Amino acid sequence: MSKWFIFLVALGISLGVSGQVKISGRVLDGKKKPVQGVSIGIKDSYDGATSDSAGNFKFSTTEKGSHIITASSIGFRNFELPVDIATEPMIIDIVLKDEISELKAVVISAGTFEASDRKKGTVLNPIDIVTTASGNADVVGALKSLPGAQQVGESEGLFVRGGTAAETKTFIDGTLVNNFFFSSVPNIAQRGRFSPFIFKGTVFSTGGYSALYGQALSSALILESIDMPEQTSANLGITIIGVSGGYQHLAKDKKSSFGIDYNYTDLRPAFALIKQRQEYEQVPIFHSADANFRIKTSKNGILKYYGTFSTNQLKFFTPSLDTLGYKDGFALKNVNMYHNLSWREGLGKKWKMLAGISYAYNRDDIEAGLYDQDKKQVSIPGFEFKNFQQVQRGNYFNSKLVLERRLYGLSMIRFGTEYNYSDDQSDYTAYTGQVFSQTVKEKIRSIFAETDIYITNNLAAKIGGRFEHSALLDKSNLAPRISLAYKAGKNAQASLAYGVFYQNPERIYLPAKAPLLFTKATHYIAQYQKVTSQRTFRTEIFYKKYHDLLKTSNFNGLQIASGNEGYGDAKGFELFWRDKKTIKNVDYWISYSYLETKRDYLNFPNAIQPSFAARHTASLIVKKFVTKWKTGFNGAYNYASGRPYYFIANNAQTGKTEFLDKGETPDYHNVSFSLNFLPSLGKKGAKMFAVYVLSVSNVFNFDQVFGYQYSYNGLRKEAIVPPSNMFLFIGAFLSFGVDRTEDAININL
Amino acid sequence: MHKISIDSSPFKMSIMKKYISLLILLGFIYVSGTAQSEKYLKVMQEKVSQVDQARTVEAWQELANSFERIGETEKDQWLPFYYAALSRVMMGNMIANGQTGGFADKTDPEADKAEQLLAKALALTSENSELWCVKKMIATLRMMADPMSRFQTYGMAASAALQKAKQLDPLNPRVYLLEGQDKFFTPEQFGGSKTEAKALFEESIKKQETFKPASAIHPGWGLSQATYFYDQCK
Numbered sequence: 001m002s003k004w005f006i007f008l009v010a011l012g013i014s015l016g017v018s019g020q021v022k023i024s025g026r027v028l029d030g031k032k033k034p035v036q037g038v039s040i041g042i043k044d045s046y047d048g049a050t051s052d053s054a055g056n057f058k059f060s061t062t063e064k065g066s067h068i069i070t071a072s073s074i075g076f077r078n079f080e081l082p083v084d085i086a087t088e089p090m091i092i093d094i095v096l097k098d099e100i101s102e103l104k105a106v107v108i109s110a111g112t113f114e115a116s117d118r119k120k121g122t123v124l125n126p127i128d129i130v131t132t133a134s135g136n137a138d139v140v141g142a143l144k145s146l147p148g149a150q151q152v153g154e155s156e157g158l159f160v161r162g163g164t165a166a167e168t169k170t171f172i173d174g175t176l177v178n179n180f181f182f183s184s185v186p187n188i189a190q191r192g193r194f195s196p197f198i199f200k201g202t203v204f205s206t207g208g209y210s211a212l213y214g215q216a217l218s219s220a221l222i223l224e225s226i227d228m229p230e231q232t233s234a235n236l237g238i239t240i241i242g243v244s245g246g247y248q249h250l251a252k253d254k255k256s257s258f259g260i261d262y263n264y265t266d267l268r269p270a271f272a273l274i275k276q277r278q279e280y281e282q283v284p285i286f287h288s289a290d291a292n293f294r295i296k297t298s299k300n301g302i303l304k305y306y307g308t309f310s311t312n313q314l315k316f317f318t319p320s321l322d323t324l325g326y327k328d329g330f331a332l333k334n335v336n337m338y339h340n341l342s343w344r345e346g347l348g349k350k351w352k353m354l355a356g357i358s359y360a361y362n363r364d365d366i367e368a369g370l371y372d373q374d375k376k377q378v379s380i381p382g383f384e385f386k387n388f389q390q391v392q393r394g395n396y397f398n399s400k401l402v403l404e405r406r407l408y409g410l411s412m413i414r415f416g417t418e419y420n421y422s423d424d425q426s427d428y429t430a431y432t433g434q435v436f437s438q439t440v441k442e443k444i445r446s447i448f449a450e451t452d453i454y455i456t457n458n459l460a461a462k463i464g465g466r467f468e469h470s471a472l473l474d475k476s477n478l479a480p481r482i483s484l485a486y487k488a489g490k491n492a493q494a495s496l497a498y499g500v501f502y503q504n505p506e507r508i509y510l511p512a513k514a515p516l517l518f519t520k521a522t523h524y525i526a527q528y529q530k531v532t533s534q535r536t537f538r539t540e541i542f543y544k545k546y547h548d549l550l551k552t553s554n555f556n557g558l559q560i561a562s563g564n565e566g567y568g569d570a571k572g573f574e575l576f577w578r579d580k581k582t583i584k585n586v587d588y589w590i591s592y593s594y595l596e597t598k599r600d601y602l603n604f605p606n607a608i609q610p611s612f613a614a615r616h617t618a619s620l621i622v623k624k625f626v627t628k629w630k631t632g633f634n635g636a637y638n639y640a641s642g643r644p645y646y647f648i649a650n651n652a653q654t655g656k657t658e659f660l661d662k663g664e665t666p667d668y669h670n671v672s673f674s675l676n677f678l679p680s681l682g683k684k685g686a687k688m689f690a691v692y693v694l695s696v697s698n699v700f701n702f703d704q705v706f707g708y709q710y711s712y713n714g715l716r717k718e719a720i721v722p723p724s725n726m727f728l729f730i731g732a733f734l735s736f737g738v739d740r741t742e743d744a745i746n747i748n749l
Numbered sequence: 750m751h752k753i754s755i756d757s758s759p760f761k762m763s764i765m766k767k768y769i770s771l772l773i774l775l776g777f778i779y780v781s782g783t784a785q786s787e788k789y790l791k792v793m794q795e796k797v798s799q800v801d802q803a804r805t806v807e808a809w810q811e812l813a814n815s816f817e818r819i820g821e822t823e824k825d826q827w828l829p830f831y832y833a834a835l836s837r838v839m840m841g842n843m844i845a846n847g848q849t850g851g852f853a854d855k856t857d858p859e860a861d862k863a864e865q866l867l868a869k870a871l872a873l874t875s876e877n878s879e880l881w882c883v884k885k886m887i888a889t890l891r892m893m894a895d896p897m898s899r900f901q902t903y904g905m906a907a908s909a910a911l912q913k914a915k916q917l918d919p920l921n922p923r924v925y926l927l928e929g930q931d932k933f934f935t936p937e938q939f940g941g942s943k944t945e946a947k948a949l950f951e952e953s954i955k956k957q958e959t960f961k962p963a964s965a966i967h968p969g970w971g972l973s974q975a976t977y978f979y980d981q982c983k
Contacts, residue, residue, distance in 0.1 A: 037807075037810045039813075039814035039818060041814075044821075044822050045822060046789075046815075046818055048814070048815070048818045049814075050810055050814045074858045074859070074861075074862055125898035127897070230901065230905055532854065533851050533853045533854045533894075533895070580850075625897070627936055627939070628938055630938060681940075
């Protein structure tokens, strides 16, 4: 017993004796600069200190023997040093290594504009898409004010860096969208089918995009739909162009939601107010309905469905250039359906999966003809061909699977496969009553892999490749893609990108008269950017080389693909500056693009600057929210230098095409203005949230000429101009059951 | 109870001895355990007392680091992680310095760190009004860094967290302090009101009078802040 007692006393004494040891030192970073605020301590002990502005620290400890000294600070890798603490004071100098983190690491950004609120280094916020005055609340509208995109007003789509609209492909939740825009109407640009409000993230690549995407020579527009609505709500919209209503339901546990919307667009009131150049027999009327559901499958997993069904019809006349006193008529009926199902899931700690399928059906019934003053269809000798009917039906299926595995740090590898099926049928009924039917079916199978490698915080690379096989062409291709990003100073980085891109020949020129190849483009991009939270500056220079572009020959008055002898290139530089700081409460951006491009494709006699490409393009976007009036004011000025136009005709003797006329349009100017009034903002317990919108495009009524169209013989030409110089939009959007006061409160907190 | 069979007297003493030794050893371990806990209480009390006095980025940084070190040593205690997260948010608030927008690059890392620390506390006790108050503060810090684009996400998250905090403990004075601050800093056009803020600060002060922290190291802060803001509303 006494032995035990002595032992215990001895033990007690040894524990009780608190000989303190002083530990001090200095913390430096990799560049030998002192680091402030670092927590230095002893593992499994309270003892420790925080480094001061000179990186110095000191503390005392009662711990003895073998321990581990730790040092940690945001942005640095944890430091550990085994030590033996005796009785002597200790001096420990610590050098912290940078942690490779999203916070500090460079962003691989060459060629890419991103609108998202999650990641750093994004140029736009999702709200910018809908508050850009010249954007008309259209998904691609705001993107046209970014460098790289053209101000093309006579047809829809994004014309990027000397590329055609067909060279830009759109993806929703990973899968390809066909017929992203409403069906084309001669000389009138159509809007996108999808509301910008259903997307939370937009990536607009003007070149050098990821190996996950393909079949676009110039550009990829990658859209990500929203996950869950914030609350259950009903909404109603009344505008000068129609009415809309919808309901979104969020389950109590916030793990699932569903919604339905219906839109009715009728342009009669707007066209009564704003005179159109076209003489309408059937003013455009659109019906569209959409439905969605979203289910959280796990903490990081979500299953999303979005589907739309829409129909629209119109018929109008324009004075005929071929036969004076007569009218050209154009009628369109469209039925479109689109379904998208995607599943995102985390598979354990390292793996992630994204699977998606989409199916679309589109049918256009087009009727064109020559009409007399009484709008009776007539057949004039020599111009009988102007009377025809065409029915186009398309079935499209796209599926994609991407697996992602995290490697060390931020590095990761992604790989997967894509299958794209399309079936296009066209029945063309000539004035003789003869029906020409054709079907083009295509199956493209792809596999791709890509890796993001972060060598340090200052240097990162994205290396990928894509392999595609086209059943229609019976050809395969392999497209390498490489991007590098290097940190060039605080908030600044330089990037390089190189990539090869393949695309199938456009369907409207098929079936071909000869075996075809993939068309091909090679991109070279160099970028410098400096981004702070209030200001963004970026500049890019690029060179794009086109190979194997499609050439066409005239076949019964139709342009049909005849080979891949086309070629071309595009080069230029671009500037972007966004500033939220200089002028208080004013947010503005300026973009400028310089483009030099030539190409020989389709029926061009030789390489020329195509008519969709302007040499200089610039935009100024200004936004200001006046809290006192609860009103946002948005202005935009868009400029483009004149574009060339050509009349190309077949020479019957040589069998080749030649220019019968050419010229250049005047410069394009457009000033737009929009205003959003939110009277319910901050009203306590408001059961209804209202947004009133007024927007005017081409405020100063500038004459805008997009190009020229010619009579059949090329002897007469007429300017292609917008349907009306100015357009006015007025609308009220009401949301019920959503008390957004809390959001508003926090706006200016 | 342990069953001890004493069947033969020659062994009796030695077994007794061993048994008593065991008891003493257990007692010692218990005492040393208490000593550990006393050390914890002592250090925590010292640091917690500084919470109401910290006014600078450096002071909050120091507290955040200290509480985190304690938390990493006492992994089953929620309080050190709670205070560490709180100190991180306060540090962020000091960096923000009453501005609106434009400092996301500086405060987001602090908010991320606070979130990590809070997650550790929530893993130990999720239905805790104090933790949801900090969750609200983190969301507000994030939102303030870029209000125009973040109010929809983080503004909603902040008010939801505060509501949860209130629901878990309607007597928590800090709930009313935070609610009052929202009213205080929001412009009137957006539903802010100094009168309503004043009433909330008054409520917070009143709740402070009756609020009994579970121990000396449980959250009890906020009286001086509430009083300060209350005076500002006059």
